[in-house]
Amino acid sequence: MPESAGTAAAIVIAGAGECGTRAAFALREQGWDGPVILAGAEPSPPYERPPLSKTGELKPICDPAALREADITFLPGAEAARLDTAAHVLELADGRRLPYRSLLLATGARARRLPFGGAPVHVLRTHADSVALRGRLAPGRRVAVIGGGFIGLELASSAAALGCAVTVIELGPRLMGRAVPARVAAVMAQRHVAAGVDIRCGTGVTGLAQTASGVTITLAEGGTVEADVVVAGVGAAPETSLAEAAGIEVADGIVVDARFATSAPDVFAAGDCCRYPHPLYDDRPLRLESWRAAQEHGTAAARAMLGGTEPYAGVPWFWTDQHDYTLQVAGLADTASREVVRVRLDGTEIWFGLADGGRLVAAAAAGPGNSVARDIKLAEMLIARRAAPDPAALADPGVALKSVLRSPVAG
């Protein structure tokens, strides 16, 4: 690789996760035949993060041959270090300079850490994190998971399946308080309890101490939890330092418009690292940490880099697998002012959130396997159309949700 790998004709993508990789392919799909450089900070080819908290496998996003066939120049171990937006040059940590025509920042997020030391604590974001953690999980090991969000609960589930004795310590009054309605979170909490996981909500941690036999976790309310392995699943912080140092507007995420353009010319940002206005939710600035959003953002940003002007309006959607249950959420649950619950004949509850005026703004459910997927997908379509379905029809399991698709649109 020559010192100057890029040319001013190149589209450069910083970050080779789900978003960056998808953007690279989308550029080709949309007809861009100039150079595409995909610079990934990690040593491995692009891989999917969702399996890391579940099976732990390293699952490539694509066959490496597909990158070559699409003529995408993939640079592993290429950590972006400096950005000169005036000169249109991205500089890597090893000194390589990549001039760009357009730049996409798809730098993702990093795992937040606990504010105190005292003992080694695992986090999970990268494959390297996963390898380090998995090496310590074994039958009978006492695993303490600090944080009852998605990553923490998925790891709790994986560790329990491996025979570990798992305790989840959550500061908030219930699990998954940020994005999941209470009654849906309760279904998952029950599943954890049934699997033998010790769930402790409303429990703060004040300190950790390494002892001869493991780690002692001191709880705010008094008492301790003893563990062999401690994992923190306390959220993710957007990776914005490169943008910030380059003078690009940042506000808990790189600030972009609805076509992922940042405040700097020809610089775009998408995926976990960005904050974008959502047209379905009164242009509320959103930062999503979601696999599908990352993928869709990548596609939409590629379109925008080639001159597209259409705003991105994909419905936020995510899933989490815990034990043999899958939970799915479509829309933004915290924008709902009224809830409607459909109890299906199989006993599964489907939660719908309506805004003032009756518009459906969110739906969520948890159940075995993929049993809730079809209903949540239909709800997602209703949300995308700004539908205001009859609450009685939503609640009635005898009314096929497909027929509700003909509902009037909210005014």
Next chain:
Amino acid sequence: MDGQQPSISPTDLYARLGTAAAPLVIDVRRTPAFEAADSLIASAFYRSPDDVYYASDGHCTHEKTLLCDGLVMGGVIECPKHNGRFDYTSGKALGAPVLVDVRTYPAKVIDGTVYIEVG
């Protein structure tokens, strides 16, 4: 149905997959796994809006997720896990995350019994 024998033999190229009574009111259902090429293949069976029957491998080509839990809209099945979409009439993958087409099989219903060609 009505105790009639199907007009083709279960020993020909088609695997017999039970009655069509349920499929007549649905758009996709799971069918029993059948043997082909020395392996058991789970399959999905579809009834299109214009009343034509189709069958495909039961699993998504992205990860091993059963397609029959997904949503059918028109001629498209969407995987319930990661939203990969296939044209179930041809098996064509319709974009990321699915990059590989799903295998399809000729399907037919004779006297209320569903058959999928496995030869």
